[in-house]
Amino acid sequence: MTLILCVSDYWQRRHYYNRLPIQPAGDTDKSQKKAVRRLLLQLDAITGNYWLRELLQQKVLRDQLQAEHKVQILWLSFHPPERDTIDYKFADMLAHTIWEHIEMEHLMSWLSTLGGGFSALGEQFERCAQTAGKISLQQLTIGLRVGDPFLQARCKLYYSISLIQRGQLRQAKQMIRAQYQFAKQHEEHDHRLVRMCLGIWLRLRYEYEERKKRRLTVKCNS
Known part of the structure; x- marks a missing residue:
């Protein structure tokens, strides 16, 4: 039993x-009650x-x-117990988790500043564009560890800028489209992500037009 x-x-x-x-009342046998x-x-x-x-x-x-x-x-x-006890083990785990998130936020701020600087220089120097891409991948690693899908999407968009600067337009196009689909599905949680996708997409279109002009110029000169 x-x-x-x-x-x-x-x-x-x-x-x-x-x-x-609970058994129905009709099924209860009073003689069998114990x-x-x-x-x-x-x-x-x-x-x-x-x-x-x-x-x-x-x-x-x-x-x-x-x-x-x-x-x-x-x-x-x-x-109620006479004395309330403190769960020191859980408190230590919570303190470590909070400290880790604070350090990650601090690191992300530095990487964003550094990546923005290299990205600006990447307009003129390909090596700086490559460095900006590496910084974006480091940010993406942090985003994966934190488990924040919106942070991961932003880091991928930063990396797509580096791809555009290095002329890898097709790969950048696929990445921007994937993040735009994600952003539209979660637009109510993060409006900035959609605007980021649209802004970088305009930059990608500009680069396609410039490439087309260069090819026409080369074709005409030849």
């Missing part, structure tokens, strides 16, 4: 675990939580209560 576990919290609300389905053995434990919330985890995750204590004490319903009544 399954051990039914009932937990009563500070506000006397009841939470049931392993509760058996007394149900209950066990009430009044515990502070900290100790009670350990009991609850043990009963839900392990079978040893449940089997022992049923086999040796014939308990069918276990009632855990929680009351």
Whole structure:
């Protein structure tokens, strides 16, 4: 028989675990009714939580209560502990996570400033455009680690600028289109991303027109 576990919290609300389905009234045979053995434990919330985890995750204590004490319903009544405990391990994990995010934001700010400078110089020097692309890839790595899809999309758009400056227009076009589709699907969360895509797309069109003019000039001169 399954051990039914009932937990009563500070506000006397009841939470049931392993509760058996309720049978219709017509199916109940009064002659077969038997007394149900209950066990009430009044515990502070900290100790009670350990009991609850043990009963839900392990079978040893449940089997022992049923086999040796014939308990069918276990009632855990929680009351506030005399002292509140601090979860130092979780606090350290949370502090480390917050510190890591702060450092990443700081690093992203520096990379954005540095990448913007190299991107501006990339209009004249291909080597600077390559460096700006590498910086964008570093930013993308950070975005992947943070798990922010919008940050990842922005980094890919920065990288597409580097591709345009280096003349890799087809690859840049595919990347911008992919980010534009993502931006339109999530436009309500980040309006800037759509505008970034449209702005870089205009730059890409300009480069295509300039390339077409150069080819016509070469063809006419030849």
